[in-house]
Amino acid sequence: MPTDTVVPSLPLAMTAEEEMLREAVGALSRKYGPDYYQRLSRTQEPAREQLQELGRNGFLGLHLPEEYGGGGAGLYELAVVTEESSAAGVPPQAAVFSSGINGTVLSQHGTPEQKDRWLRDLAAGETLSSFAITEPDAGLNSFNISTSARRDGDDWLISGQKYYISGIDEAAWVLVVARTGTDERSGRGLLTLFLVDTDTPGLSFQPLPTALQTPEQQFTVFFDNVRVTADRMIGEEHRGLRAAFSGINAERLLVSAMCTGLGRYALDKAVAYASERVVWKTPIGAHQAISHPLAEAKVELETARLMTQKALMLYDLGRDAGEYANMAKMTGVDAGLACLDAAIQTHGGNGVAQEYQLANYWFLLRMLKIGPVSKEMILNFIAEHTLGLPRSY
Numbered sequence: 001m002p003t004d005t006v007v008p009s010l011p012l013a014m015t016a017e018e019e020m021l022r023e024a025v026g027a028l029s030r031k032y033g034p035d036y037y038q039r040l041s042r043t044q045e046p047a048r049e050q051l052q053e054l055g056r057n058g059f060l061g062l063h064l065p066e067e068y069g070g071g072g073a074g075l076y077e078l079a080v081v082t083e084e085s086s087a088a089g090v091p092p093q094a095a096v097f098s099s100g101i102n103g104t105v106l107s108q109h110g111t112p113e114q115k116d117r118w119l120r121d122l123a124a125g126e127t128l129s130s131f132a133i134t135e136p137d138a139g140l141n142s143f144n145i146s147t148s149a150r151r152d153g154d155d156w157l158i159s160g161q162k163y164y165i166s167g168i169d170e171a172a173w174v175l176v177v178a179r180t181g182t183d184e185r186s187g188r189g190l191l192t193l194f195l196v197d198t199d200t201p202g203l204s205f206q207p208l209p210t211a212l213q214t215p216e217q218q219f220t221v222f223f224d225n226v227r228v229t230a231d232r233m234i235g236e237e238h239r240g241l242r243a244a245f246s247g248i249n250a251e252r253l254l255v256s257a258m259c260t261g262l263g264r265y266a267l268d269k270a271v272a273y274a275s276e277r278v279v280w281k282t283p284i285g286a287h288q289a290i291s292h293p294l295a296e297a298k299v300e301l302e303t304a305r306l307m308t309q310k311a312l313m314l315y316d317l318g319r320d321a322g323e324y325a326n327m328a329k330m331t332g333v334d335a336g337l338a339c340l341d342a343a344i345q346t347h348g349g350n351g352v353a354q355e356y357q358l359a360n361y362w363f364l365l366r367m368l369k370i371g372p373v374s375k376e377m378i379l380n381f382i383a384e385h386t387l388g389l390p391r392s393y
Contacts, residue, residue, distance in 0.1 A: 055125010086261025
């Protein structure tokens with residue numbers, strides 16, 4: 001809950017509870033590891049076993065209310081889970097959009113009945129869900145989406161198309177952002193959130209081929225007069241984007257945690273290789289051409305982790321975390337890419353050999369620099385809202 005009486009304080013050392021959480025999630029995730037992730041990426045099968053075990057142990061619902069099956073902690077704790085799993089080579093993408101985005105939106109904007117109905121299975125990992133906002137013609141301008149929802153008696157009918165939707169083939173339901181009107185003054189769309197079961201008549205989807213080497217596939221999703229009842233509207237009519245941003249900011253922070261976790265994974269492999277690989281009579285890590293890029297990447301990584309921790313702390317205090325969530329997402333992705341690039345360079349030709357399990361993560365990290373929000377739009381936001389410069393878009 002937001003409060004003006006709480007003075008934010010970012011601890012400089014981990015608590016005993018955080019250390020135990022990191023150790024437990026790390027141990028669980030290392031049971032699966034990069035071999036598991038690489039195998040599922042090739043067959044494009046979702047990481048069911050890993051996600052189910054995370055759920056059974058209470059890790060997917062740490063940030064959700066206890067009365068609905070969660071752990072009653074904060075997003076900080078879910079970010080720890082995301083980071084440690086990623087550091088073990090198994091980034092839990094499905095957990096980010098299922099538990100991270102949708103669980104957060106439901107817990108903050110759902111009615112007690114909606115929370116009781118849908119949060120419990122999310123927290124337990126028994127149900128996965130998907131999130132659908134992106135459209136091919138709207139891009140980053142969410143107010144320009146054309147997927148619409150219109151009233152039909154007490155129900156709503158949803159029609160339109162969504163693009164780059166992750167994991168809907170495994171999802172029991174999808175949280176859809178739809179246009180329910182147009183603001184007469186600005187011309188912007190008035191948006192509303194709806195929870196739609198993926199087996200509802202009129203909803204269909206097809207794979208979207210990409211270069212990503214991940215277990216989760218991307219899809220184009222079609223809505224052809226998909227009927228949903230009034231109890232499926234989440235939050236207020238016409239104010240869906242406001243509700244969605246509670247989950248979208250959470251997503252940015254969890255994406256940063258995933259990227260810094262992958263950065264740790266890549267650096268650990270690079271340091272081990274550079275310490276053992278001997279070419280000119282000494283380990284290659286003794287040469288500054290190898291050691292300095294790794295050291296520089298480490299500095300960038302720890303800076304991004306600190307920014308992410310600050311943003312998570314502010315988010316959990318109920319403060320307006322948009323500014324720092326954007327900064328965290330940008331620095332986290334850049335740091336993850338820097339670590340991976342340095343690790344690949346350290347390995348030389350082996351860096352792109354599949355057996356060394358590095359290059360297969362590159363497209364994921366590179367895609368995350370584009371979405372869920374691009375670096376350019378983050379810089380636009382910081383320029384306008386932090387620096388006070390004139391709006392550029």
